[in-house]
Amino acid sequence: MEERGRGCCPSMDLMRSEAMQLVQLIIPIESAHLAVSYLGDLGLIQFKDLNAEKSPFQRTYAIQIKRCGEMARKLRFFRDQMLKAGLPPPAISGTQPIITLDDLEVKLGDLEAELIEINANGSKLQRSYNELAEYKLVLQKAGDFFHSALSSAEELQREHSQSGEESLETPLLSEQGTTTDPSKQVKLGFITGLVPREKSMAFERILFRATRGNVFLKQATIDEPVIDPGTGDKVEKNVFAIFFSGERARVKILKICEAFGANRYSCNEDLGKQSQMITEVSGRLSELKTTIDAGLVHRGNLLQTIGEQFEQWNLMVRKEKAIYHTLNMLSIDVTKKCLVAEGWSPVFAVKQVQDALHRATHDSNSQVNAIFQVLRTREMPPTFFRTNKFTTAFQEIVDAYGVAKYQEANPGVFTIVTFPFLFAVMFGDWGHGICLLLATSYFIIREKKLSSQKLGDIMEMTFGGRYVIMLMALFSIYTGLIYNEFFSVPFELFARSAYVCRDPECRDSTTIGLIMARDTYPFGVDPAWHGTRSELPFLNSLKMKMSILLGVAQMNLGIVLSFFNAQFFKNRINTWFQFIPQIIFLNSLFGYLSILIIIKWCTGSKADLYHVMIYMFLSPTDDLGENQLFSGQKMTQLVLLLLAFVSVPWMLLPKPFLLKMQHNRHQGGAYAPLQDSEESLQSGANHDSHGHEEFEFSEVFVHQLIHTIEFVLGAVSNTASYLRLWALSLAHSELSSVFYEKVLQLAWGYNNVIILIVGIIIFICATVGVLLVMETLSAFLHALRLHWVEFQNKFYEGDGYKFYPFSFSLIDIEEE
Amino acid sequence: MGFLVTSLIFLVVGVIASLCARICFNRGPSANLLHLTLIITATVCCWMMWAIVYLAQMNPLIVPILNDAE
Numbered sequence: 001m002e003e004r005g006r007g008c009c010p011s012m013d014l015m016r017s018e019a020m021q022l023v024q025l026i027i028p029i030e031s032a033h034l035a036v037s038y039l040g041d042l043g044l045i046q047f048k049d050l051n052a053e054k055s056p057f058q059r060t061y062a063i064q065i066k067r068c069g070e071m072a073r074k075l076r077f078f079r080d081q082m083l084k085a086g087l088p089p090p091a092i093s094g095t096q097p098i099i100t101l102d103d104l105e106v107k108l109g110d111l112e113a114e115l116i117e118i119n120a121n122g123s124k125l126q127r128s129y130n131e132l133a134e135y136k137l138v139l140q141k142a143g144d145f146f147h148s149a150l151s152s153a154e155e156l157q158r159e160h161s162q163s164g165e166e167s168l169e170t171p172l173l174s175e176q177g178t179t180t181d182p183s184k185q186v187k188l189g190f191i192t193g194l195v196p197r198e199k200s201m202a203f204e205r206i207l208f209r210a211t212r213g214n215v216f217l218k219q220a221t222i223d224e225p226v227i228d229p230g231t232g233d234k235v236e237k238n239v240f241a242i243f244f245s246g247e248r249a250r251v252k253i254l255k256i257c258e259a260f261g262a263n264r265y266s267c268n269e270d271l272g273k274q275s276q277m278i279t280e281v282s283g284r285l286s287e288l289k290t291t292i293d294a295g296l297v298h299r300g301n302l303l304q305t306i307g308e309q310f311e312q313w314n315l316m317v318r319k320e321k322a323i324y325h326t327l328n329m330l331s332i333d334v335t336k337k338c339l340v341a342e343g344w345s346p347v348f349a350v351k352q353v354q355d356a357l358h359r360a361t362h363d364s365n366s367q368v369n370a371i372f373q374v375l376r377t378r379e380m381p382p383t384f385f386r387t388n389k390f391t392t393a394f395q396e397i398v399d400a401y402g403v404a405k406y407q408e409a410n411p412g413v414f415t416i417v418t419f420p421f422l423f424a425v426m427f428g429d430w431g432h433g434i435c436l437l438l439a440t441s442y443f444i445i446r447e448k449k450l451s452s453q454k455l456g457d458i459m460e461m462t463f464g465g466r467y468v469i470m471l472m473a474l475f476s477i478y479t480g481l482i483y484n485e486f487f488s489v490p491f492e493l494f495a496r497s498a499y500v501c502r503d504p505e506c507r508d509s510t511t512i513g514l515i516m517a518r519d520t521y522p523f524g525v526d527p528a529w530h531g532t533r534s535e536l537p538f539l540n541s542l543k544m545k546m547s548i549l550l551g552v553a554q555m556n557l558g559i560v561l562s563f564f565n566a567q568f569f570k571n572r573i574n575t576w577f578q579f580i581p582q583i584i585f586l587n588s589l590f591g592y593l594s595i596l597i598i599i600k601w602c603t604g605s606k607a608d609l610y611h612v613m614i615y616m617f618l619s620p621t622d623d624l625g626e627n628q629l630f631s632g633q634k635m636t637q638l639v640l641l642l643l644a645f646v647s648v649p650w651m652l653l654p655k656p657f658l659l660k661m662q663h664n665r666h667q668g669g670a671y672a673p674l675q676d677s678e679e680s681l682q683s684g685a686n687h688d689s690h691g692h693e694e695f696e697f698s699e700v701f702v703h704q705l706i707h708t709i710e711f712v713l714g715a716v717s718n719t720a721s722y723l724r725l726w727a728l729s730l731a732h733s734e735l736s737s738v739f740y741e742k743v744l745q746l747a748w749g750y751n752n753v754i755i756l757i758v759g760i761i762i763f764i765c766a767t768v769g770v771l772l773v774m775e776t777l778s779a780f781l782h783a784l785r786l787h788w789v790e791f792q793n794k795f796y797e798g799d800g801y802k803f804y805p806f807s808f809s810l811i812d813i814e815e816e
Numbered sequence: 817m818g819f820l821v822t823s824l825i826f827l828v829v830g831v832i833a834s835l836c837a838r839i840c841f842n843r844g845p846s847a848n849l850l851h852l853t854l855i856i857t858a859t860v861c862c863w864m865m866w867a868i869v870y871l872a873q874m875n876p877l878i879v880p881i882l883n884d885a886e
Contacts, residue, residue: 012853014848327871413850417857478862482869498873499880513881522822525868532880542872549868604875771862 001710009125013386014395016407018346020803021379025341025357026371032330032339035360035370036323036806042356043807044349046382049807050331054147059328067105068321074108075314081115082310101320101806104313111306118299125295129288131263134237136281139222140795141239143274150271165268190243191253195219195262197236203260204216204486205240208376210252214241229263241267247761315812321812329446338368339734342375344430344803381406391416399790402798407568409561411792418554418791419783422470425550425780426728430480432489435772436473440466473782481522483729487767488736490527497521502622510707539733543726545597551790552590555715558794565795573662577655581647582711582794588640588647590719599629616641648780652708656701712792716789724782732775739766819870823863830859 023045027035039045049198051059088603099107167454195203204217218241225234240262242253257264268274328341345353350372357370383404387395391412397419398404427433443466444452450463462469484490499514514528521527525542529535559582565575595610609628615622616637743766747759792798806808837851 011846012849039824344841413853414857415855417861421861479865482865508886509882511881513879515879516876520870522870524869525846528880532882534878536882538876538878538880541868545872546865547869550864553864598871601871601874604877606877689849 012413014413015410017385017404017410017800018348019383020384020406022346022377022379023345023353024344024371024373024375024382025353025374026333027341027360028271028337028338028366028368028370029332029358029361030372031364031366032327033323034364035357036326037319037362038356039353039388040319040323040326040418040806040808042349042352043805043809044352045345046805047326047329048344049329050340050342051329060332061324061328063322064324065328067101067323068317071105071108071313071317073114073318074320075310077112078115078303078306078310082307083120083305085300086308087300099316101316104316107381108313110304115299115302118295118302120291120297122299125288126232129292130227130232130284132281132285132288133473134226134229134263135265136278136285137222137226138192138194138239139267139274139278139281141222142219142241142267143271143278144220145218145241146274147271188243188245189250190241190267191250191257191264191268192239192241193223193257193262193264194237195240195260196228197221197238197259197340199260199262200238200240201266202242203262206256206260207253210256211244211249214244214246214249217241218243228260228566278761282696291503292815307389318811319808322808326806343806346384346803351773373802380800382798383407384805385410385412390467393465394419396464397468397784399802401792402796403800405797405800408797408800409565409568411561411787411796414557415787416471418477420468421786422550422725422783422786423779424475424479425470425546425725426730426774426782427476427531427732428479429485429732429771430477430734431485431486432767432771432775433473433476433480434476435768436469436476436776440469440473444470472776483733484525484527484530488530488733488740491524492527492529493518494523495521497526497528499526504518540726540730543729544723545601547722547725548590548723549594549597549718551719552586552594554722554786555586555718555790555794556583556591558791559586562795571657571691573655577658578651580581583651584643585647585651585712586715588644590715592640594639596629603629605629648708650714651702651711656697656704659700660695660697680778714793721790722786724786728775728779728782732771732779735775737769737772739763739771818836819874821868823867824871826863826866830855853854 002265025035056062056065137472168429183369200219205216206218207217219238220240221238222236225236227233228235228237244253254264268277327339330341332338333340354372357372361369383406385391385404394416395412398415399409404410424433443463448467455463481493484493496518498518499518500517502512502515513532513534525539528764529538559579562582563575563579566572585615593609595614596607596612599605600607600609607629612624612627612629620638620641621634631780740763743759743763747756749762750756834852834855837855838848842848843849
């Protein structure tokens with residue numbers, strides 16, 4: 001089954017999956033960690049999970065994975081802190097200091113504790129600082145109250161002492177003047193503090209109501225917002241001073257202050273003591289500031305040192321986690337003190353894997369070498385294509401529909417050319433093609449720089465498909481030259497147009513039209529057609545027939561690929577009873593149509609091909625009359641019709657019966673001696689031995705019936721589906737022509753510079769938005785559909801699974 | 817220039833392209849075969865498209881009829 005290359009020519013790697021084999025590695029425990037690490041660097045083994053029944057907690061290395069998880073959490077914490085501190089994201093440095101996992105764990109733990117401590121201290125200091133700042137403001141503003149009250153009282157006192165009267169305005173605070181009994185003096189208490197400005201009105205009102213109007217509140221606004229010590233936000237606040245008498249009022253006021261979140265600060269009436277307090281507070285504030293700054297600098301340094309080594313630690317932790325996950329998949333052979341690993345690996349990688357194992361044994365100073373064995377199994381291996389940066393995008397397009405079954409023909413090989421080609425048939429305009437080419441060459445030229453950057457989602461997709469778009473653009477330039485459209489304008493590039501006026505005055509040019517006087521225009525559509533009344537009938541007929549011809553060609557290619565598959569898998573039933581009737585059916589109907597099209601073009605006959613095809617079925621024995629394209633046509637059509645009718649039961653009937661006979665033959669020979677070879681440890685799961693297959697004849701027959709109906713009906717519908725090549729190409733050229741004529745030419749006609757500039761801008765926006773973006777996506781999608789459905793359903797099974805090796809580079813991509 | 821002559825030109829261009837690919841991008845037999853396949857496919861596709869458009873214009877059944885304006 002592994003025969004590659006048929007002697008005459010070498011095999012093509014991309015055509016069929018790499019040969020894969022199931023390997024078994026027996027690794028001694030002391031070198032297991034290193035061995036898995038080196039295999040991860042190599043990236044060519046896909047390990048099978050031999051402990052699938054165990055839960056994650058029952059596995060051998062669950063503790064190590066938890067440790068790695070803890071370390072990853074600490075690293076995430078560091079990253080958050082670095083982002084909050086505004087440090088630039090850590091860059092990947094080149095040096096690789098060697099540090100063991102245990103040391104790293106300890107170091108991370110220490111750093112985390114230190115960072116948490118610094119943060120806690122910092123926030124405490126900040127809080128004290130904010131409180132002191134508020135206190136200072138209260139002292140200043142409340143001091144102003146007292147000062148102004150005292151000075152106005154003294155002023156009024158002086159006035160009144162001058163006037164010598166007692167009136168209502170005699171200030172109460174002139175204690176020097178009163179001679180009342182000290183015990184009868186009403187002692188006023190006061191409370192000072194800060195309240196948020198939006199709550200100040202409500203504060204005042206509630207105070208008033210609660211104390212029945214027996215308080216005096218004075219407020220002063222603070223211009224800049226103040227940092228609230230509790231929340232840390234900047235809030236606009238007012239300084240207040242409440243004067244009250246009595247203990248009960250005091251209690252009420254205190255409660256109200258707390259409810260409103262007003263911070264209280266005690267204040268002394270005495271002016272001298274106030275200024276003393278202010279200087280003291282200012283001193284403490286500046287001290288605190290220097291302490292806080294020193295703390296921030298210390299934290300910054302710590303984060304800096306973390307940042308330098310962050311990426312390496314990150315990488316190391318991820319690698320270790322991956323290694324332990326993999327080690328968990330291996331089964332422990334308790335008696336022999338070694339680990340058994342099973343995995344899929346390409347045949348070409350045998351030497352590399354063995355080298356990696358030898359190095360691991362050597363580096364871990366182990367006495368025993370690891371053992372490498374190939375197992376025989378009937379499981380289907382994963383599919384692996386070795387692609388480079390150019391073919392990867394095309395392979396992904398194919399894989400998006402379904403991953404190829406192991407070693408079946410890969411449509412990706414042909415998709416590299418046919419996909420951009422079909423896109424270009426729908427997009428054909430060499431001006432637009434040049435724009436696309438310029439856009440994608442920007443991506444290709446700056447490939448190295450852009451591939452290491454993080455781009456947005458859409459940019460990422462466009463960048464990934466840059467080679468696809470480049471081919472699409474190149475083919476579009478070609479088809480644009482053939483359709484003769486440069487932003488819908490034709491040019492006489494290759495020779496003079498074939499059409500001239502019938503007479504020198506061109507009188508008949510608008511009624512009967514031009515006449516073909518020179519040779520056929522050698523490359524592409526004649527430029528004389530553009531803008532004429534009969535342009536659309538001509539182009540439609542041309543493009544429809546072109547779509548049919550291209551479609552029949554691609555479908556035939558698909559059926560031929562199914563022949564190659566049948567040859568490779570040595571499936572003679574498929575060759576004789578599937579490939580041959582399919583080819584005969586498709587070509588006797590649609591191949592014949594293609595030939596008729598070509599003959600009609602070559603001879604210039606006026607035969608109606610619709611008529612010919614339909615009456616070939618309805619009344620094949622009738623005389624063709626003027627629809628005769630070549631002699632012997634009636635006989636040919638009868639023969640082809642007969643072949644088509646015969647091929648349908650040929651596809652349907654023999655295969656199920658032959659399969660049944662084959663199955664019976666194998667049943668008889670089921671008791672062959674067992675071969676002496678190692679079987680996989682997991683062989684119980686999907687063991688495909690000979691005799692186990694249930695052969696339900698009715699199921700097979702129905703399957704073949706469905707397949708036959710699908711092919712027969714599909715022949716018609718798929719051929720018609722290719723007409724979308726015509727439809728999209730027509731849409732593109734019409735849109736392009738409308739934008740050119742109705743925008744650019746219209747703007748040009750006014751002979752006004754401003755209108756021209758506006759017209760050019762509109763033209764550019766419309767071209768880029770509608771034609772270059774929307775039409776590109778649309779043609780891309782339809783070309784994709786033609787490949788996925790019409791081409792691939794002729795031969796592709798696509799039910800394989802992809803080879804996903806254990807590789808550190810893949811894990812990095814995954815984590816991002 | 818005639819159908820056959822231009823078809824021959826396509827063939828020659830295809831051959832030259834395969835030789836260039838073999839000279840500039842020689843990367844082992846499997847990759848060379850892949851390049852050859854791609855070039856042959858591209859040449860065949862391009863030739864088919866050109867041939868279809870050329871054949872359709874060789875013996876036309878309708879002729880351009882100009883518009884009345886201008």
